[in-house]
Amino acid sequence: MNAITIREVAALAGVSVATASRVLSGNPATSPASRSRVASAAAELDFRPNAQARALRGARTNALGLLVSDVRNPFFADLAHTVEQAAILHGYVTLLGNANERADQQDRYLDTLISRRVDGIILAPVGAGSDSIRSLIAREIPTVFVDRTIAGMDVPSVTTDGTAGIRQAVEHLAVAGHTRIGYISGPQASSTGRDRFAAFTRSVVENGLSADPALVYFGDYQAASGSAGVHALLGLREPPTALLVADSLMAVGAIASLHDRGVRLGVDLAMVAFDDIEWFALLNPALSVISHSVADMGRTAVDLLLQVIDGGTPASVVLPSELIVRASSASSASSATAGAAGTPATPPTAPTASHNSVRTH
Amino acid sequence: MNAITIREVAALAGVSVATASRVLSGNPATSPASRSRVASAAAELDFRPNAQARALRGARTNALGLLVSDVRNPFFADLAHTVEQAAILHGYVTLLGNANERADQQDRYLDTLISRRVDGIILAPVGAGSDSIRSLIAREIPTVFVDRTIAGMDVPSVTTDGTAGIRQAVEHLAVAGHTRIGYISGPQASSTGRDRFAAFTRSVVENGLSADPALVYFGDYQAASGSAGVHALLGLREPPTALLVADSLMAVGAIASLHDRGVRLGVDLAMVAFDDIEWFALLNPALSVISHSVADMGRTAVDLLLQVIDGGTPASVVLPSELIVRASSASSASSATAGAAGTPATPPTAPTASHNSVRTH
DNA sequence: CGATTCCATGGAATCGTTTCCACGAGGTAC
DNA sequence: GTACCTCGTGGAAACGATTCCATGGAATCG
Structure with missing residues (x-):
C-alpha cells in the first residue's frame, strides 16, 4: 500500500503540485512541455489519484449508489447490470447494496452510502419509509426510486404499470374457462404488491370471475x-384451476412445490408469473409471463438520477407491461383436475407445445 | 446536500472538535459528560461523518471491492450476496463491480477500486493477467482470487476442485452406456476452463471412452x-449421446437450443451441467449438476481477504465438488436417438422421474 | 518604447476528519 | 508539601488532492 502522491509526480516532473494537478485533471492552463513531463512522470510512477482526497475537495465523488431489494432475484441482477453499464457510460461507478428485502439492512446501506457521499442513489425501497429514507430526502441527496415507490414521498421514480399485463393475463385465463384464479401476491407494504393486487382484483371483477378472498395468498417476494x-x-x-404469481422468485418456489405435489403445470394447473426471466422460457412446459423491460428501467433510472443531480426535477416514468403466452397457461378449466392436492397425478401424455410464445423472443 | 460537519456538532455540544471526534469514533479518553453532550448534539443535527475525510486521514476505508465476471450469472449473484453478507458482518461495505467477462471492463473497475483505496479486493479474474492486475499486486493491495486463478501469480485464492465432480459425472454417464460424451468447455484463457477441460479429458481416458476432439466445443461461459x-x-x-456443460449460463443456452431442435433432454440426450442453480432442479426433466458451495466460497474469500489485510499470508483453499444426479441424465446410450439433429422428435411417453436427486436438496 | 494583456506557474488555503502534543487540574505516594 | 501520574481537553498538524491568488515573463497594442 505504498501510496504514490501527486507530490512525488510533481517532483519527478520538476514542476509544482499545482501544475501537476492541472495537467492530471485536464485543466487547459498548462504548457505542452509540462503536460508531457507530468504525463510521463505519472506513467512511470504508475500514479493513481486518491479518490478520497479528490472527492473531499471537489463536490463530486462520481459514484452512484444502487440499493436493490434482493441481488439474487434475476430481475434485480439484470437491473444492477443495466444500471451499472449506463452509469459507467457517464463516468460513474456504481456501489451496489443488497437490502435482502429487509428494512434494517436497507437502512444500514443507506447510512453507508450517505456517509460515503455518493452523488446520487437509485433505490428499490423496502417497507413503508424508514427514518433513513426520510433523512435521505431531507438532506436533498439526489434520489430516484426504481421498480417501487413510497406513498407520500415526492421522489422521481421509474416503475412498471403492471395493470395492462395483469388484465391481459386474467382475461386470457378467463377465456380458457377458468373461473377460480388463485393469486400469490407480493407484500402489501410494497407499492408493487399493492398495485398488482389491485389490478388483479379489478380484472377478476371485470371478467365476472370468483372474487373469493381465500384465493389470494400474501407472500413476501421470496421463494x-x-x-x-x-x-x-x-x-x-x-382450489383454483389457474394461478397468477406476482414475481419470479415466488414463481420458482411455487413451481418447486407443484413438482413435489405431482401437479402438472399447464395440465392440472394453468400458471402465469410476473417478471420475464430467461429461464422461464426453458421450463417444460414453458412459463407464461407478464413481461416488462429491465433494460429500459435501468437506463431510465440512471437518466432521471443524472437529471436530479444536475438540479432538475424530472417527471416520473411508468413503463408498460405485456402478457407473453406460453404452454404453462395452455390448459383449460375443464382439463384441470387441480383438486389433486397432494395426490400424485398418474403419468399423462406429454404436453406437446413447449415453446409457444405470442411474440418471438 | 447541506453538509453538517463535526465542527457544528462540537459547537452545539460546547466542546472542541477534537473531543467531538473522540466521542464519535469511540475513543475512550472522554468524560461521560462530554460523551452525552456530543452524542445528543450529533443526534439532533443528524450528523453523518464524511467517509472521505475519515478515510483520507486514517488508513482504513472499510470498503472491500468485489469484482465478478458476470453479475447476471446466478453463481456470481449468489457469490456477491454471500460475500456482501460476510463482509457486513465484519463492518465492511462491498463495492460490487461487473467485468462482464471482458478484460477491459475488469481493468476499468480495478483502476476505480484502486483509486478509491478500498482496503482489499476479491477478484474473479478475467483473462490471463492484465497490467491492472499486475499493478494491484505490485502495490501490495490486499487481494484474493475467487473461483478462478491466474497462473504464476502468487495470490491467495479460493477455488473449486471440479475434478471429483467431473469424474463422477463421466463415470455416471459411462455406466449408462454412453461412449461419446460431448463437452462444452469454458474458455481456455480462464483457469476453470482449463482445469475442468483437463479433468474431463482425463476422465474420458480413464473410462475408455471416445476422446474424439470433435466432441469438444470451446465456449466463453456465456449463454x-x-x-x-x-x-x-x-x-x-x-453426434454425442450425452453432454457435459462447463457452466450454468452455457447450460441455459444449450437447453434453449435443444428445445428449438426438438431434442428431448434425458430421452434423446443425457446432460450434466457444472454449477448448481436452484432453477435447474425445476426443469422437466430436472437437470443433473455438478454442485459446489457458493456460500462456503464467499465466506472463505472474505476470511482470506481479512487475513491478508491484517498482514497475514493465508494458504489458498480448494473446495470440493460433487455430482447430483437428476432426470436429465437418466437416458441410456441405447435409448438415445441423438442423431436427430434438427428433425423434431415424435411425442414420446413422458419422462417419469422428474425430481430424482442423489442427495436431498 | 512603455503600458497593458495574456498565460503558465508556484505558494498557500481549503475540504472534514483523526491524532499528536502540550497543558492544567486533581489524585496519590512519599 | 513537593513530586509524580493520570486523565480529559483543546490547538494544530496531517492526509492528498483542487483551486484561488499573486507573480513574472512574453506578447500585443498604441
Whole structure:
C-alpha cells in the first residue's frame, strides 16, 4: 500500500503540485512541455489519484449508489447490470447494496452510502419509509426510486404499470374457462404488491370471475412464500384451476412445490408469473409471463438520477407491461383436475407445445 | 446536500472538535459528560461523518471491492450476496463491480477500486493477467482470487476442485452406456476452463471412452456459446449421446437450443451441467449438476481477504465438488436417438422421474 | 518604447476528519 | 508539601488532492 502522491509526480516532473494537478485533471492552463513531463512522470510512477482526497475537495465523488431489494432475484441482477453499464457510460461507478428485502439492512446501506457521499442513489425501497429514507430526502441527496415507490414521498421514480399485463393475463385465463384464479401476491407494504393486487382484483371483477378472498395468498417476494402459497391455495376445498404469481422468485418456489405435489403445470394447473426471466422460457412446459423491460428501467433510472443531480426535477416514468403466452397457461378449466392436492397425478401424455410464445423472443 | 460537519456538532455540544471526534469514533479518553453532550448534539443535527475525510486521514476505508465476471450469472449473484453478507458482518461495505467477462471492463473497475483505496479486493479474474492486475499486486493491495486463478501469480485464492465432480459425472454417464460424451468447455484463457477441460479429458481416458476432439466445443461461459456448442456437436456425423456443460449460463443456452431442435433432454440426450442453480432442479426433466458451495466460497474469500489485510499470508483453499444426479441424465446410450439433429422428435411417453436427486436438496 | 494583456506557474488555503502534543487540574505516594 | 501520574481537553498538524491568488515573463497594442 505504498501510496504514490501527486507530490512525488510533481517532483519527478520538476514542476509544482499545482501544475501537476492541472495537467492530471485536464485543466487547459498548462504548457505542452509540462503536460508531457507530468504525463510521463505519472506513467512511470504508475500514479493513481486518491479518490478520497479528490472527492473531499471537489463536490463530486462520481459514484452512484444502487440499493436493490434482493441481488439474487434475476430481475434485480439484470437491473444492477443495466444500471451499472449506463452509469459507467457517464463516468460513474456504481456501489451496489443488497437490502435482502429487509428494512434494517436497507437502512444500514443507506447510512453507508450517505456517509460515503455518493452523488446520487437509485433505490428499490423496502417497507413503508424508514427514518433513513426520510433523512435521505431531507438532506436533498439526489434520489430516484426504481421498480417501487413510497406513498407520500415526492421522489422521481421509474416503475412498471403492471395493470395492462395483469388484465391481459386474467382475461386470457378467463377465456380458457377458468373461473377460480388463485393469486400469490407480493407484500402489501410494497407499492408493487399493492398495485398488482389491485389490478388483479379489478380484472377478476371485470371478467365476472370468483372474487373469493381465500384465493389470494400474501407472500413476501421470496421463494419460500411461493411454496407456501401453493400449499395454501391447493389445500382449499375448492382450489383454483389457474394461478397468477406476482414475481419470479415466488414463481420458482411455487413451481418447486407443484413438482413435489405431482401437479402438472399447464395440465392440472394453468400458471402465469410476473417478471420475464430467461429461464422461464426453458421450463417444460414453458412459463407464461407478464413481461416488462429491465433494460429500459435501468437506463431510465440512471437518466432521471443524472437529471436530479444536475438540479432538475424530472417527471416520473411508468413503463408498460405485456402478457407473453406460453404452454404453462395452455390448459383449460375443464382439463384441470387441480383438486389433486397432494395426490400424485398418474403419468399423462406429454404436453406437446413447449415453446409457444405470442411474440418471438 | 447541506453538509453538517463535526465542527457544528462540537459547537452545539460546547466542546472542541477534537473531543467531538473522540466521542464519535469511540475513543475512550472522554468524560461521560462530554460523551452525552456530543452524542445528543450529533443526534439532533443528524450528523453523518464524511467517509472521505475519515478515510483520507486514517488508513482504513472499510470498503472491500468485489469484482465478478458476470453479475447476471446466478453463481456470481449468489457469490456477491454471500460475500456482501460476510463482509457486513465484519463492518465492511462491498463495492460490487461487473467485468462482464471482458478484460477491459475488469481493468476499468480495478483502476476505480484502486483509486478509491478500498482496503482489499476479491477478484474473479478475467483473462490471463492484465497490467491492472499486475499493478494491484505490485502495490501490495490486499487481494484474493475467487473461483478462478491466474497462473504464476502468487495470490491467495479460493477455488473449486471440479475434478471429483467431473469424474463422477463421466463415470455416471459411462455406466449408462454412453461412449461419446460431448463437452462444452469454458474458455481456455480462464483457469476453470482449463482445469475442468483437463479433468474431463482425463476422465474420458480413464473410462475408455471416445476422446474424439470433435466432441469438444470451446465456449466463453456465456449463454450464446452454449447454443452454438449444441449446434456444433449435434451437427456431427457421429453426434454425442450425452453432454457435459462447463457452466450454468452455457447450460441455459444449450437447453434453449435443444428445445428449438426438438431434442428431448434425458430421452434423446443425457446432460450434466457444472454449477448448481436452484432453477435447474425445476426443469422437466430436472437437470443433473455438478454442485459446489457458493456460500462456503464467499465466506472463505472474505476470511482470506481479512487475513491478508491484517498482514497475514493465508494458504489458498480448494473446495470440493460433487455430482447430483437428476432426470436429465437418466437416458441410456441405447435409448438415445441423438442423431436427430434438427428433425423434431415424435411425442414420446413422458419422462417419469422428474425430481430424482442423489442427495436431498 | 512603455503600458497593458495574456498565460503558465508556484505558494498557500481549503475540504472534514483523526491524532499528536502540550497543558492544567486533581489524585496519590512519599 | 513537593513530586509524580493520570486523565480529559483543546490547538494544530496531517492526509492528498483542487483551486484561488499573486507573480513574472512574453506578447500585443498604441
